[in-house]
Amino acid sequence: MISALVGLFCIVGIVFSSIDENYISEILWSWAGLAIIPNSIFFVAMMGLANAMVWPSIWPLALDGLGGFTAKGSALLIMGVAGGSLIPLSFGKITLITGDMQLAYAIGFSCYLFILFYAMKGHKIKKWS
Numbered sequence: 144m145i146s147a148l149v150g151l152f153c154i155v156g157i158v159f160s161s162i163d164e165n166y167i168s169e170i171l172w173s174w175a176g177l178a179i180i181p182n183s184i185f186f187v188a189m190m191g192l193a194n195a196m197v198w199p200s201i202w203p204l205a206l207d208g209l210g211g212f213t214a215k216g217s218a219l220l221i222m223g224v225a226g227g228s229l230i231p232l233s234f235g236k237i238t239l240i241t242g243d244m245q246l247a248y249a250i251g252f253s254c255y256l257f258i259l260f261y262a263m264k265g266h267k268i269k270k271w272s
Contacts, residue, residue: 147259150193156186204266
């Protein structure tokens, strides 16, 4: 759930921050002489952290209680990773249509909302009608 919330926060930060603002990196690491980056790039990097924390969380939730179907459930999760190729294509299309890459990141908002739903309620659903 925390990963989904961090991801949502990062998407909002990417879409609504200015490419000219860089106060986050100035505060966090400019004192160490490291390069200063725009705030939107900082949020893209932090979104990577949110993504990295999602898989170790989803895997046990999804496989819990599958018993003899654990192997098939695991295979479906792997296919879900491969099926993620639609989001980058959509991202590219939105970028081409709008000419604004920052706005294209908004597609991730619905993805993180689904992850949040799964973390809070979806993993408890044992039977789909």
